[in-house]
Amino acid sequence: MNDRLARVTLMRLAEPGDAVMGRLVASCGPEAAVGQVREGRLDPEFTRWFASSHRRGSAESQDEQITTRLKRMLASWATRLESADPDRDLAEGEESGARLVVPGDCEWPTQLNDLGDSRPHALWVHGEADLRFSCLRSVAVVGSRAATPYGTHVAAEFGAGLSERGWAVVSGGAYGIDGAVHRGALACQTPTVAVLACGTDVTYPSAHQQLFAAVRSQGVLVSECPMGTRPTRPRFLVRNRLIAALSRGTVVIEAAVRSGALNTAGHAVSLNRNLAAVPGPVTSETSAGCHRLIRQGTAVCVTTPQEVIELVGTIGDDLAPESRGPILPRDELNPETRRVLEAMPVRVGVGPATVAVAAGVDLETVLSCLGALAAAGYVERVPRGWRLRPDRSPGR
Amino acid sequence: MNDRLARVTLMRLAEPGDAVMGRLVASCGPEAAVGQVREGRLDPEFTRWFASSHRRGSAESQDEQITTRLKRMLASWATRLESADPDRDLAEGEESGARLVVPGDCEWPTQLNDLGDSRPHALWVHGEADLRFSCLRSVAVVGSRAATPYGTHVAAEFGAGLSERGWAVVSGGAYGIDGAVHRGALACQTPTVAVLACGTDVTYPSAHQQLFAAVRSQGVLVSECPMGTRPTRPRFLVRNRLIAALSRGTVVIEAAVRSGALNTAGHAVSLNRNLAAVPGPVTSETSAGCHRLIRQGTAVCVTTPQEVIELVGTIGDDLAPESRGPILPRDELNPETRRVLEAMPVRVGVGPATVAVAAGVDLETVLSCLGALAAAGYVERVPRGWRLRPDRSPGR
Numbered sequence: 001m002n003d004r005l006a007r008v009t010l011m012r013l014a015e016p017g018d019a020v021m022g023r024l025v026a027s028c029g030p031e032a033a034v035g036q037v038r039e040g041r042l043d044p045e046f047t048r049w050f051a052s053s054h055r056r057g058s059a060e061s062q063d064e065q066i067t068t069r070l071k072r073m074l075a076s077w078a079t080r081l082e083s084a085d086p087d088r089d090l091a092e093g094e095e096s097g098a099r100l101v102v103p104g105d106c107e108w109p110t111q112l113n114d115l116g117d118s119r120p121h122a123l124w125v126h127g128e129a130d131l132r133f134s135c136l137r138s139v140a141v142v143g144s145r146a147a148t149p150y151g152t153h154v155a156a157e158f159g160a161g162l163s164e165r166g167w168a169v170v171s172g173g174a175y176g177i178d179g180a181v182h183r184g185a186l187a188c189q190t191p192t193v194a195v196l197a198c199g200t201d202v203t204y205p206s207a208h209q210q211l212f213a214a215v216r217s218q219g220v221l222v223s224e225c226p227m228g229t230r231p232t233r234p235r236f237l238v239r240n241r242l243i244a245a246l247s248r249g250t251v252v253i254e255a256a257v258r259s260g261a262l263n264t265a266g267h268a269v270s271l272n273r274n275l276a277a278v279p280g281p282v283t284s285e286t287s288a289g290c291h292r293l294i295r296q297g298t299a300v301c302v303t304t305p306q307e308v309i310e311l312v313g314t315i316g317d318d319l320a321p322e323s324r325g326p327i328l329p330r331d332e333l334n335p336e337t338r339r340v341l342e343a344m345p346v347r348v349g350v351g352p353a354t355v356a357v358a359a360g361v362d363l364e365t366v367l368s369c370l371g372a373l374a375a376a377g378y379v380e381r382v383p384r385g386w387r388l389r390p391d392r393s394p395g396r
Numbered sequence: 397m398n399d400r401l402a403r404v405t406l407m408r409l410a411e412p413g414d415a416v417m418g419r420l421v422a423s424c425g426p427e428a429a430v431g432q433v434r435e436g437r438l439d440p441e442f443t444r445w446f447a448s449s450h451r452r453g454s455a456e457s458q459d460e461q462i463t464t465r466l467k468r469m470l471a472s473w474a475t476r477l478e479s480a481d482p483d484r485d486l487a488e489g490e491e492s493g494a495r496l497v498v499p500g501d502c503e504w505p506t507q508l509n510d511l512g513d514s515r516p517h518a519l520w521v522h523g524e525a526d527l528r529f530s531c532l533r534s535v536a537v538v539g540s541r542a543a544t545p546y547g548t549h550v551a552a553e554f555g556a557g558l559s560e561r562g563w564a565v566v567s568g569g570a571y572g573i574d575g576a577v578h579r580g581a582l583a584c585q586t587p588t589v590a591v592l593a594c595g596t597d598v599t600y601p602s603a604h605q606q607l608f609a610a611v612r613s614q615g616v617l618v619s620e621c622p623m624g625t626r627p628t629r630p631r632f633l634v635r636n637r638l639i640a641a642l643s644r645g646t647v648v649i650e651a652a653v654r655s656g657a658l659n660t661a662g663h664a665v666s667l668n669r670n671l672a673a674v675p676g677p678v679t680s681e682t683s684a685g686c687h688r689l690i691r692q693g694t695a696v697c698v699t700t701p702q703e704v705i706e707l708v709g710t711i712g713d714d715l716a717p718e719s720r721g722p723i724l725p726r727d728e729l730n731p732e733t734r735r736v737l738e739a740m741p742v743r744v745g746v747g748p749a750t751v752a753v754a755a756g757v758d759l760e761t762v763l764s765c766l767g768a769l770a771a772a773g774y775v776e777r778v779p780r781g782w783r784l785r786p787d788r789s790p791g792r
Contacts, residue, residue, distance in 0.1 A: 015735075015756050075758040083753060150677055232738040279675030279687060281546055282699040291675060294690065294697045301690045301697065303678040339411075342628040357479060360411045362471040 005086045006030035007102050007122040008093075008226070012084040013037060013077045016224045017238035020050065020073060022117035030121065037077045042070070092227045096201040097216075098126035109135045114271050115245050118238075120224035126200040127220030129191035134219065138168035138193065139312055140247035140268070142240075142261045143177025143254040144286050151254035151286060152180040154278055158253065159184025159192070161305025166190055167312075168219070170247045172197070172239065173212065175205055177253050177261070182215060191219035193246065197231040197239040199223055204231050222246075240264040241271075249274030249312035251302060255289030262289050269298060274311050276302040330378075336361055340369040341378055341388075349385035401482045402426035403498050403518040404489075404622070408480040409433060409473045412620045413634035416446065416469060418513035426517065433473045438466070488623045492597040493612075494522035505531045510667050511641050514634075516620035522596040523616035525587035530615065534564035534589065535708055536643035536664070538636075538657040539573025539650040540682050547650035547682060548576040550674055554649065555580025555588070557701025562586055563708075564615070566643045568593070568635065569608065571601055573649050573657070578611060587615035589642065593627040593635040595619055600627050618642075636660040637667075645670030645708035647698060651685030658685050665694060670707050672698040726774075732757055736765040737774055737784075745781035 001009070007030050014021035025033045027046055036042050047070065054066050093100060101107045102122045109132045112119050125131050139162055143151060159169050159181035169185040171178040173194035185192035192215055198204045200221045203212055215221055224242065225235065240260065244250050244267035252275075255261040268275045277299035280287030293299035302308050333341065343359035356366045370386055373379045380389045397405070403426050410417035421429045423442055432438050443466065450462050489496060497503045498518040505528045508515050521527050535558055539547060555565050555577035565581040567574040569590035581588035588611055594600045596617045599608055611617055620638065621631065636656065640646050640663035648671075651657040664671045673695035676683030689695035698704050729737065739755035752762045766782055769775040776785045 018756075072758050072761065076752070076756050079758065080753055080756060150679070154678060234735065234738055278678055279683075279690070279697070281677055282550060282674055283546070287675075288699070291697060291699045294675070295699075295703070301675070301687060303684070303687045303691075307691070339630060342630055353475075356472070357476055360414075360472050360476065362468050362475065365468065365472075 006034045008086040008089045009034050009084050010121040011226045013080050017118045019117040037081055089226055093124055098124045098200045101125050107132045112245050124200045124223050125220050127216040129219045131220050134168040134191040134193055135246045138170050138247040140170040140243045140250040141181040142264045144259050145174050145176040147176035147254050148286055151177055155180035155253050156184035158305050160187050163188035163190040170243055186214050193219055194221050195242050196223045197235040199225050199227040199229040201227050237263055241267045244268040245271055251308055252277045252290050254286040256286050257289045259289050275299045276311055336365055337369045344379055344388045346388050349382035349387040351385040402430050404482040404485045405430050405480050406517040407622045409476050413514045415513040433477055485622055489520055494520045494596045497521050503528045508641050520596045520619050521616050523612040525615045527616050530564040530587040530589055531642045534566050534643040536566040536639045536646040537577040538660045540655050541570050541572040543572035543650050544682055547573055551576035551649050552580035554701050556583050559584035559586040566639055582610050589615055590617050591638045592619045593631040595621050595623040595625040597623050633659055637663040640664040641667055647704055648673045648686050650682040652682050653685045655685050671695045672707055732761055733765045740775055740784045742784050745778035745783040747781040
């Protein structure tokens with residue numbers, strides 16, 4: 001059994017993200033790990049590590065309990081090994097059009113190594129884009145499945161805005177925010193990456209058949225599950241760590257306080273990735289999770305794709321323009337002239353002395369300011385003195 | 397001329413917030429300050445202070461220019477002094493129903509001393525409430541005049557929520573956010589304070605006549621301008637420093653990037669008051685100023701009145717409850733039981749061995765978990781094995 005077949009077997013043996021199996025594989029390699037499960041005998045060194053890392057305090061009386069636990073784990077792996085058929089799995093996957101990517105392959109995204117023992121054993125990748133290359137400049141955008149029209153609008157804008165600027169969007173292919181952000185990204189040219197909690201040959205949700213086809217033709221579908229795997233709640237949660245690990249940062253758009261998107265946010269933080277959240281109406285439950293992240297200082301508040309890029313991009317390279325209002329011509333007047341302008345009457349003209357009292361400046365200043373203001377078209381001379389030009393009456 | 401008459405005179409001489417006049421008054425008292433303006437001769441010590449504080453670098457060649465500037469200032473004060481009539485001002489104010497509050501009075505809000513030289517000379521106060529007492533536990537809530545329905549809704553909620561909890565709301569009595577927050581506060585029992593940029597006898601905007609009447613009967617109208625003063629743009633800006641200084645903190649609800657509310661926010665920061673901003677849709681221009689304050693870390697993101705009180709209240713006394721979702725019963729299952737539950741089929745029953753493979757746990761565990769799950773009403777026995785109870789099918 002070679003490395004690839006062993007990894008395909010491991011995908012069947014343990015649930016994704018099983019860090020104990022991850023540790024076993026890291027310590028002796030995938031082939032030996034499968035061998036040890038088959039023989040029902042674990043390496044003594046690994047057993048010692050397991051015992052020491054699960055012991056609380058120094059009490060060795062727990063050891064029997066810990067040994068039982070490890071035996072049960074081994075039994076559960078062995079139960080699954082009996083029904084595993086890696087040759088068939090590999091053939092089926094390739095038949096479906098997907099390719100197996102394992103650590104060491106050119107397409108393996110090395111940033112997944114940050115996951116340590118919960119790194120996936122291998123990935124099924126299905127689509128035209130190169131997974132590793134796509135993820136070099138990528139941002140995860142995640143959020144509620146029960147998104148509001150506001151959320152899906154913003155998600156589509158962010159997807160398109162990031163893609164337009166050459167940033168690949170990584171998301172989970174779900175209803176709501178995920179779907180909207182993939183669609184936004186597909187409207188531009190950069191690949192988009194959908195990380196699934198089921199096999200790449202399973203269309204979940206089934207209404208996303210066309211969306212997944214579009215992602216395959218312009219990006220990739222990715223999964224650490226064997227072909228045919230159905231999604232379950234725990235699989236969604238462990239899948240989220242891949243979304244966070246693949247990208248340089250995670251943006252949350254709409255998440256209620258118990259949304260799965262906050263789980264992805266947590267992974268991003270513990271992986272030292274950037275985390276950002278998009279605010280929304282405080283009257284909307286689906287923005288409450290985002291606001292909590294911002295309030296706690298866990299996430300940066302972002303309002304545009306440019307601000308996301310500023311956060312995850314190279315320092316100094318990708319600065320977002322600061323939001324500004326228009327510069328009004330009156331802002332450029334000097335303070336005294338502005339005071340004179342503010343003191344001018346709208347209808348009936350008045351003499352310079354009255355203006356001087358109203359503006360709180362002396363007569364000489366008023367006379368010079370009135371000249372400047374008339375030249376600039378702000379005021380005009382009328383029979384009884386000076387007044388604002390009716391077309392320049394200042395809105396306040 | 398006594399202290400009160402002198403202060404009424406000063407309200408006419410200089411524009412509100414004129415720190416040079418403020419310095420003169422601080423150095424020799426209001427009566428002597430008026431006397432010096434009348435005689436056209438400033439105290440030499442004050443003149444030296446003015447020169448030294450306006451000199452850039454050490455060049456003494458600027459002194460002539462600086463002296464000219466001070467002379468012009470003195471001339472403009474003198475021009476206004478000629479038409480000032482403090483006895484009439486005082487009588488008119490009292491006739492209108494307002495009262496003059498000066499430093500040293502019981503009702504003088506001593507926190508205004510934080511303004512230093514730009515502290516107002518005196519305040520006209522009109523209404524049933526006591527200004528000083530009302531402001532002891534107060535929060536300024538400000539925002540755009542061109543507010544959206546979202547903004548006015550949130551402002552009314554915040555006004556009512558703060559008032560309900562015994563916090564006085566300070567605002568500017570303008571259209572939009574200001575009006576909505578005063579109205580919200582009036583619906584509850586705590587006084588509300590409207591700080592105007594015009595005389596307390598001037599109703600600006602005129603559509604707020606009823607609102608101002610309500611504020612007078614349950615709170616106070618406040619102004620540092622003489623009776624009859626019309627609002628001008630610079631007066632709005634200097635008025636904002638009073639709103640910030642009177643309250644323990646400022647909350648911005650909806651502000652475009654050039655909104656006057658951001659000017660109030662700036663005063664709050666430079667006065668070491670708390671600053672908070674309410675987020676809104678990123679698609680709304682009128683929330684862009686709030687988001688910028690949050691992004692820069694200048695303002696804390698707040699979403700409820702409780703969170704505002706937590707910020708401005710006494711530490712440990714006024715904690716806001718953290719937003720939480722409901723706790724689901726399945727969250728309380730242990731991890732193994734949850735895995736078994738997740739692996740259960742929805743329709744056709746299956747045997748425990750199949751469940752063991754799907755869940756990745758051994759047969760013995762499955763059997764004990766199935767018992768517990770059946771007892772809790774999650775699963776049921778059917779002719780061909782076990783399945784989820786149709787009414788407990790997990791939403792994901």
